[in-house]
Amino acid sequence: MPELPEVETVRRSLIPRVEGRTIVAVDVRERRLRRPLPADFAAALRGARIESVERRGKYLLLHLDRAVEERALLIHLGMSGSLVVRPRASAFRRHDHVALHLDSGCSVVLNDARRFGLMRVGRIAEFAELRNVGRDPLATPLSAAEWRALVRDRRLPIKSLLMDQKVLAGIGNIYANEMLYEAGIRPRRRAANLRGRELERLDGAMRRVLGEAVRLGGSSISDFRDAGGNPGYFQIQHAVYDRGGAPCPRCAAPIRRVVLSGRSTFYCPTCQS
Numbered sequence: 400m401p402e403l404p405e406v407e408t409v410r411r412s413l414i415p416r417v418e419g420r421t422i423v424a425v426d427v428r429e430r431r432l433r434r435p436l437p438a439d440f441a442a443a444l445r446g447a448r449i450e451s452v453e454r455r456g457k458y459l460l461l462h463l464d465r466a467v468e469e470r471a472l473l474i475h476l477g478m479s480g481s482l483v484v485r486p487r488a489s490a491f492r493r494h495d496h497v498a499l500h501l502d503s504g505c506s507v508v509l510n511d512a513r514r515f516g517l518m519r520v521g522r523i524a525e526f527a528e529l530r531n532v533g534r535d536p537l538a539t540p541l542s543a544a545e546w547r548a549l550v551r552d553r554r555l556p557i558k559s560l561l562m563d564q565k566v567l568a569g570i571g572n573i574y575a576n577e578m579l580y581e582a583g584i585r586p587r588r589r590a591a592n593l594r595g596r597e598l599e600r601l602d603g604a605m606r607r608v609l610g611e612a613v614r615l616g617g618s619s620i621s622d623f624r625d626a627g628g629n630p631g632y633f634q635i636q637h638a639v640y641d642r643g644g645a646p647c648p649r650c651a652a653p654i655r656r657v658v659l660s661g662r663s664t665f666y667c668p669t670c671q672s
């Protein structure tokens with residue numbers, strides 16, 4: 400599943416390819432995405448100029464210029480979606496569902512085998528999807544006081560809190576595992592019990608792990624591609640994720656795998672406490 404660093408990578412790779420471009424035509428080849436695309440989807444986009452590309456958590460917002468203020472195309476990549484920009488002439492591939500043809504001669508194509516992806520055109524204020532999007536962990540850093548407020552009275556495991564999209568937007572299973580390893584904190588620790596210096600370590604680890612992933616071009620899953628069609632290479636960097644039984648990169652103790660809230664969870668029993 401594309402996580403925050405992948406979506407940020409897609410955003411950065413889209414910017415030089417779509418900003419300032421006008422959508423001249425739209426091909427809808429499959430309407431049945433997470434929400435069915437309405438009949439007027441193509442007409443709502445045709446002639447619109449893409450002003451800028453923003454990210455809120457794992458949502459992308461392509462700001463559109465047309466008469467009505469604050470209009471945008473909202474995109475979520477779901478479980479398996481990718482956005483690729485390629486020459487309009489190129490043939491459609493399997494699972495290419497929507498193509499936005501630009502005045503540059505290129506097309507932005509949504510490819511999504513599992514069809515959990517989302518595309519929606521409208522006024523930003525009307526996108527209910529964005530209302531529960533939590534704080535962006537890549538944007539402004541959280542202060543010590545904000546971290547304390549975040550964990551106060553939260554008795555759930557810290558890993559579950561990190562993955563709560565209403566609290567911090569965009570952190571999925573892979574990066575939650577990695578940042579807790581980096582911070583030396585066991586995933587099952589109750590959030591409310593974390594001490595000040597542990598929260599400080601977690602804050603640093605969060606920004607290092609996510610920042611590094613963006614720098615390396617997104618991650619993680621076999622079919623991830625940025626908008627230029629380049630694969631991400633972060634998977635070679637995972638310290639604990641999907642490494643149950645393998646030696647910890649720091650102390651060589653075998654990495655443990657447990658299941659927490661139904662998700663595979665990995666940690667080093669020596670380096671994390």
Ligand SMILES: [Zn+2]
Nearest residue numbers: 647650667670
């Ligand atoms: Zn270790």
